[in-house]
Amino acid sequence: MKLNDQIKKSFSNQIVYLFGISISFFILGTILLFYIQNELNDKYIEEREQIVYERNLLIKINDLYDTTFIDMLSYSELITPQMESKLLSQEEEIEKLTTALEIPLETYKVDGVNTDMIREFSADFFTVLLPSYLARNENGDNQQLDEFSNEQIEKFRESMLNSIMLVGKQLENNVKKLSVYTTYIQIAFIVFILIFLFVLQRIIKRIFKNIGEPLAKFAFAANEIAAGRDAVIQTYPERKDELGLLSIAFQKMVSTLQVKEQDLIAHNEELLAQQDELQAGQDQLQETLGTLLENEKKLTNHSALINGISTSLDKKEVLNSIVSNMCKITFSDSGMIALLYENSYASSGVSETGARQFISNLHSGLNQRLIETKKAFVIKREQDISEKGYHEAINYSYDLYLPILTTTSQKVEAIMVYSRFGYPYTDKEIEEYETLTKQIAISLDKIKLYERSEEARSINQDILNTVQEGIQLIDQNRNIIQVNHQLYEMFDSLGEEDVLSFSWSQWSSKLGEKIKDKQFIFNLDEAISAALRGNDEKSTFIYQLKENSHVIQVYCKKIVNEGKAAGTIIVHRDITKEFEVDQMKSEFVSTVSHELRTPLASVLGFTELLLHKELKPERKTKYLNTIYSEAKRLSALINDFLDIQRMESGKQSYEKKYIDIRPIWETVIENQQVQTLIHQIHLSVDTEQTRILGDKEKIQQIFTNVLSNAMKYSPKGGNIYIHLYENEHSLIIDVKDEGLGIPKESIPHLFEKFYRIDNTDHRQIGGTGLGLSIVAEIVKIHDGTITVDSQIGEGSTFTLTFPKINIKKEDKQFAPDKDNSLSIHHDVVIIEDDLSLADLLFQELTSSGFQVSCFNNGQAALNHIKASPPDALVLDIKLEENEIDGWTIMNELKQDEQLKQIPIFISSAFDEQERGYSLGAQDFLVKPYSPSKLSKVIMQTLLENGKQGQIMIPKQEE
Amino acid sequence: MKKILLAEDEAVLRMLVVDTLEDEGYEVVEAADGQEALDLFNPGEFDLLILDYMMPIFSGLDVIKKIRSTENGSRVKILMLSAKSQQNEQDRILEAGADYFMSKPFSPIKLIERVEEIIDEA
Structure with a gap:
């Protein structure tokens, strides 16, 4: 009873219960069927084993007989006692098998097995047939089996084969029987399943009917209620399952709903009122949001303007960005900015001609008003044709003039004009834009400052690049800050770009590679340290370049900025020229001293002899004369030197007169000829006019120098030809010798001060290296020229020219x-x-x-x-x-x-x-x-x- | 009689040396340049060579080198007269093979003493 109650209370329980019963029933039926099947199978196997066993026995017996018969026949001629006993022993074997065949199985009796027949034949064969056969053979009666025995054996073999066949048939029947049983069982199983399904279907249908019907009714009722109609709700108070409970609950719910609905309707009305209120609020919010977006856009434009003017220092770029951003901010269609005192402007939406027109009137008209008032104003005007487009009616454009005042002096430094088609600029807008111009003014100031510092920087760099010295600036940590152009040039192959990224050691070793002195890097370090210590003496040194042997002097100086050491400036000064001049001068001094020593040696030597020796009068005179002439030579040398000194210092004065050079030459030749025996000096004059304007003393000096040079440099003697002639403008003198000649490479230097031809031939000939430079200097003063033509080993020709003078004009x-x-x-x-x-x-x-x-x-x-x-x-x-x-x-x-x-x-x-x-x-x-x-x-x-x-x-x- | 070869391009100085030494009883053979000196030089003939430094064709230094490089020229005494009185020049001269050095201007009296010394030494 209790179980029944449980089942009735719940659908799920009912279903579980029914399914439980069905499955149990199904399992039971199945087990039963399997059991029967199994039984049949077992029986079949047992029978089959019996049949197979007996058939095998029969076959064995048959085989044994067959062997016996064959043995008997084949060995009939050679029968031995062993053979005989073997044949007889077969009887025992056959008897054993026959007995086994006779023991029947309990369950199954195999048909067709006739043990009696076998026993009967065995008895006959072994007792009668075989012994007689054997006896005959022993007696030599080698005859075949007699007819009877043959017949008997044949008969026996036939019946044996029959028996085996019968048993085989029974095996087949047995299999057939099994398959028939199996088929029955399968059919029975299908029928069982069908019955089971049918019952199951009935049960399920019943259950669903019990659930579905009331549910449909509920659904209908619920729909009715939902549609707002009255509905009868059927209750099943008698039912104890969920539906029963549901129906009661549903009914309760419906009645509650009806009560609540009244409430809801009232509430709904209230809500509707609230909704209207909300809508109004949202509209307001929408409006605020719009304003916010507009402000945001404005702010974005403002920040674009600020960004534009603060991110660049390029004036053009900044002006362009100001105009384009201001156009956006002011909602203008075109605009322009122009600096009053610099030729810089930028425009947007304005043609090039328009812009130029505006620029050319920058200080007049409306601009003038702006400059004076320093206040923004708006001009309303009719649109011009280009602005009007396709509109026919009169439209207006508004031009906004905005001044940009300098931050310091509040003067107008730039003018902006923006134009808007159709709607005017409000006062509030203008006020806003005027605030923006302050920002712009600041940025323009910044650019001005930048330009000024750029200019200063570039001037500095220009100065650095203009000076002859290579200059390098390093900081306290020896980072390279600046290097001027000259330094790159000194060190030819240094890449200009890389250097600033070099470390100090890279840089100095790079320089070191190009410098002859191995101590360079060390010296440079020492010099820099000395400079930092303030030791000026040690902060300088000299080195020589590998490439062109230039001599460079380096000096370092500490840079002090606001009382603190800021770095070091390293100056590389090319002192090759000074160095060479210095060398030349010291060489000159040594030459002069040598040249002075020779006559001095004579003067002193002879004087000493005169003083210390008793000499004959003629020797005394000779010595005195020698002393005199040597002293004169000394003084000539000194004069040469002094001349050069004077010429160098520009103190030499010339007294120019009209002089005849012919007698001068004669005197000079006379003086020189006395001093030589190996030279023959020839003078030829092919002109009547041998006068020039000149300083006689100096001219004579020139001639003496040139002639004595010719003699000096033809140490083996020879002819010296002096030829005076004229051309259209000049009086010309050729002095031609047959001496050593001058190497080609020396000719351009010949008239340089201190220059002496540097080869053994020439070196061995003493000289101050001044003679020709004195000559050149004097010739120049006389507006003349001196040139040389020379062939090594053949001699030289010095050609002097002086301007011709016109006698008739002579005062x-x-x-x-x-x-x-x-x-x-x-x-x-x-x-x-x-x-x-x-x-x-x-x-x-x-x-x-x-x-x-x-x-x-x-x-x-x-x-x-x-x-x-x-x-x-x-x-x-x-x-x-x-x-x-x-x-x-x-x-x-x-x-x-x-x-x-x-x-x-x-x-x-x-x-x-x-x-x-x-x-x-x-x-x-x-x-x-x-x-x-x-x-x-x-x-x-x-x-x-x-x-x-x-x-x-x-x-x-x- | 002791024989001396003198090479000096300056005639005046040549005269000074020749007169000075001849008065003392030496025989002096004169050469006006280096080439001439080499031409006149004969090993064994001269007791002393007096050479000027700066001479045409071959300098005194060249002459020393040439003479010193010959077989018998290595023993002859050489006195160099030079206006180049710097120490490094002197060193060069002595290195090249000169035995003695006198700078110009020189004292003839001293020259005599010097020559006597040299010849006595030999």
Whole structure:
């Protein structure tokens, strides 16, 4: 009962219960069927085994007999007692098998097995047939079996075969029987399954009917209720299962629902009211969001503007970004920005012509108003045709003028104009834009600053690159900060780009590779450290480049920035030129010293001999003459040196006159020829005009130098040809020798100071290396040229040219040269007790065209002067002892009315110029002086006096 | 009579040396340049060679080198006269094979003493 209740309470229980019963029933039926099948199988196997066993026995018996028969027949002729006993023993075997055949199985009886027949034949065969057969054979009666025995055996074999066949048939029947049983069982199983399914179907249908019907009713009722109609809800209070409970619950629910619905309707009305309210709120929010988005867009535009002006320092770029961003911010269709004081502008939506037009009126019209008021304003105007497009009616455009004021002085520095089609700019907008112009002003200031610092930087770099020195800047940690262009050039193959990324050690070893001195890197380090210590002496050193042997001086200096060491500047200065000049100078000094030593050796040597030895008078004279000439040589050398010094310092003065070079050449040749025996000097003159404007003394020096050079460099002697001729513009002198010749590579340097041809042939010939440079210098002063043509081993030709002069234009007053002076005959008296000097002066003045009288005695001279007053007097002050001195003579002359105007030139070793001039001397020459100087000053004085109409006493007039 | 070969391109100095030494009783053979000196040089003939440094064709240094490189030239005494008085020049001269060195300008009296010394030594 209890179980029944449980089942009735729940559908799931009912289903489980029914399924349980069905499955049990099904399993039971199946087991039963399997059992029967099994039984049949077992029985079949048992029968089959029996049949097979008996058949095998029969076959064995048959085989045994067959063997026996065959043995019997085949061995009939050779029958032995062993054979006989073997044949007889077969009987026992057959008897055993027959007995086994006789024991029947309990369950099954095999048909057709006739043991009696076998026993009967066995008895006959072994007792009768075989023994008789054997007996006959023994007796030699070798006959076949008799007819009867044969028949018997045949019969037996046939019946045996029959038996075996029968048994085989039974085996077949047995199999057939089994398959029939199996078929029955299978059919029974199918029938069982069908019955089972049918019952199951009925049960399930019943269950679903019990559940489905009430559920359908509920569904209908629920639908009705949902549709708002009244519905009868059937209850099943009698049912104890879920449906029963459900129906009751459903009914309760429906009644509750009906009550709640009333509530809901009321509530719903309330909700509807609230919804309206919400809608209004949302609309408001939407509106706020719109404003927010607009603000965001504005902010984005503003930040784009700020971004544009702050991310670049390129003016053009920044101006462009200002215009395009401002157009966006102001919602303008076109716009422009222009800097007032620089030619820079940018535009957007404006044609090139428009922009130019605007720029050209930058300081006038509306712009002027903007510059003055510094306030933004808007202009309303009719749209022009391009703006109007296809509109016919009158439309307006608005131009907004915005000033950008400098942050410091609040002056207008730039103007912006933006145009908008159709709708005006509001005051609020303009205010906003004016704030933005402040930002723009700041960015323009920044650019200006940047440009200024860029300019300064570039000037610095330019300065660095312009200086001749290679300059490198390193910081405290020896990082390379800056390197100027010259340094790259010094170190030819250094890549300009890489250097700044080099470490110090990379850099210095790279330099080291290019430098001869192995100590370079060490020296550089030392110099830098010394510079940092402030030791200027040790912060410099010199090195030489491998590539071109240039000599470079390095010096390092500490850089101090705001009181702190900021780095080191390393300057590489190419001092090759100075170095070479230095070397040349020291070589020159050593050459000069050598050149001076040779004549000095003679002077000292001979002097020593004169002093220490008793010598014959002629030897004394010889030595003295030698000393004299060697001393002259010395002084010539010294003069060369001094000349160069003077020329170098520009102190050399030239007294140019019209002079005839032919007699000069003659003198020079005469002087030189005396000094040589191996050279023959030839002068040929192919022109009548041999005069030039020049300083006679210097010209003579040139000729002497050129000629003595020609002699010096033809050490084996030979001819020297001097040829004077002219062309259209010049007087030309060729000096041709047959000497060593000059190497081609030396020719361009020949006239350089201190230059000497560097080969053994030439080296062995002494010289100061100054002669030709003096010559070149003097020739240049005379507007002439000097050139050389030379062939090594064959000789050289030096060619001098001087500008030709036109005689007809000659001003006689200014050309008191030799020829002219001859017609005037100026007398000069020399009073000099030093005979050699007197001779020297005599020579000089005579060669300058004066008539000269010499006196070494003061009184005699005075007498001569009084008797025949000269045009000039050269007076030595200190005369021989017991004689009247120069001062006395001078006083006497100055007191004589007739004679006091004779110009007196004092020639004295003592510097008593003041006294001389106070007594009325014309000029005062301190010994030693150049004799030519004397003739020059006399000439000058006489010329001046002549011009002033003062005393000019030509010889003829006397 | 002791025989001396003198090579000096400067005639004046040649005269100075010749006169000085001849007065002392030496026989002096003169050469005006290095080539001439080499031509005149005969091993065994001269007791002393007096050479100038700076001479045409062959310098005194060349002459020394040439003479020293010949078989019998290695024994002859050589006195070098030179205006190049720097120490390094002197060293070069002595290295090249000169035995003695006198710088120009020189004292003839000293030269005599020197020559006497050298010849006595030999």
